[in-house]
Amino acid sequence: MVNDNNNEPGIELRLGDFFLGMPADLLIVIGFTLLTLAFIYVPVLDQTFIRSALGLVMILFVPGYAFIAALFPGKKDIDAIERTALSFGLSIAISPLIGLGLNYTPWGIRMDPIVVCLVIFTFVCVFVANKRRHMVEKEERFYIDFAKVYRQTVSEAFGGDNTQLDKSLTIVLVISIVLCLAVLAYVVVVPKTGETFTEFYILGPDGMADNYNTTFTLGDQHLITVGVANHESQNMVYDLVVTLENGTDVTRLNSQQFTVLNNQTWEKTISVKPDQVGNNMEMEFLLYAYGNTTAPYRECHLWVNVTAPVTANVTVPM
DSSP: OOOGGGOHHHHHHHHHHHHHTSOHHHHHHHHHHHHHHHHHHOTTTTTSHHHHHHHHHHHHTHHHHHHHHHHOOBTTTSOHHHHHHHHHHHHHHHHHHHHHHHTTSTTOSOHHHHHHHHHHHHHHHHHHHHHHHHTSOGGGBOOOOHHHHHHHHHHHHHOTTSOHHHHHHHHHHHHHHHHHHHHHHHHHHSOOOOOOEEEEEEEOTTSSSSOOOOEEETTOOEEEEEEEEEESSSOEEEEEEEEEEETTEEEEEEEEEEEEOTTOEEEEEEEEOOOSOEEEEEEEEEEEETTOOSSOSEEEEEEEEEEOOOOOOOOOOO
16 A cells, blocks of 8 residues: 655645746746856856846846745735835845855855855745745735736727827837836946956965065976966967076076966966076066067066085095
8 A cells, every 4th residue: 555645746746736836926036047047057148148137137136026025925015116126125235245245155256156145045035935925815915917917008008098198108108118228238238348458477386476486496397376367358369488587598498378268367387497507587477468479468577596406425435
């Protein structure tokens, strides 16, 4: 005899009933959040302008709406205008607070932790809102009748009771709103290009810009971390050349070419092997860009000393 309480299909049915009983506005919030995640992390979609538009709505409206839905499950708690205004206001407050909290964690304020926290916060609020709405009498629950909203909008705009002037003003208002949204999307997606530059740096053994090793032994390889941050508003191909200069004698210790995507950072530990002995010699890290290998685009310098290897004194017995 099968125990119905332990029947797996029964669990799946209850989970399905939970989603089927969820109000349409909460389902839209879940669907919109998943769609935003797709446009952020799916390689084919993450370079489109839709990603920026969805991300803007996700930051400025969705978390606040889910939070308000959890706080006010009844339709008489607050009216539609207050619900909308609070959704914007709380979203603007929630996102910085999440970033502030992440600042004190090992993950820091980066895109992935912020996205994960926003998604978790939104989903938790949605499930709490759904639970609280089902605790309220059905006729008292807040819900959005999208079909009714559409009928009222069409009636207000094109209804027979409206004068020609009212209809014209409504059409102008709708067109103005659409144009404003289009301009906003353009400003977000195509931001004004600011100053373009490249960061070029070398790091010491502690991963900091200090405590550099300036004493080398002839013939030994030494590791130095080099970093390049591209803020040129385009993908860049760089040429890195490391030289050692002793008066007029210049030798090349390392050279390589690499590509750095826009707003990305390239960091690599390279090896250098001095081939001459000397004091206070200049080790130059030269970065070339835009195909110009004549004049360095950025450069860093270290003043180093290179000593001969110590050889053991061997005493031959007489």
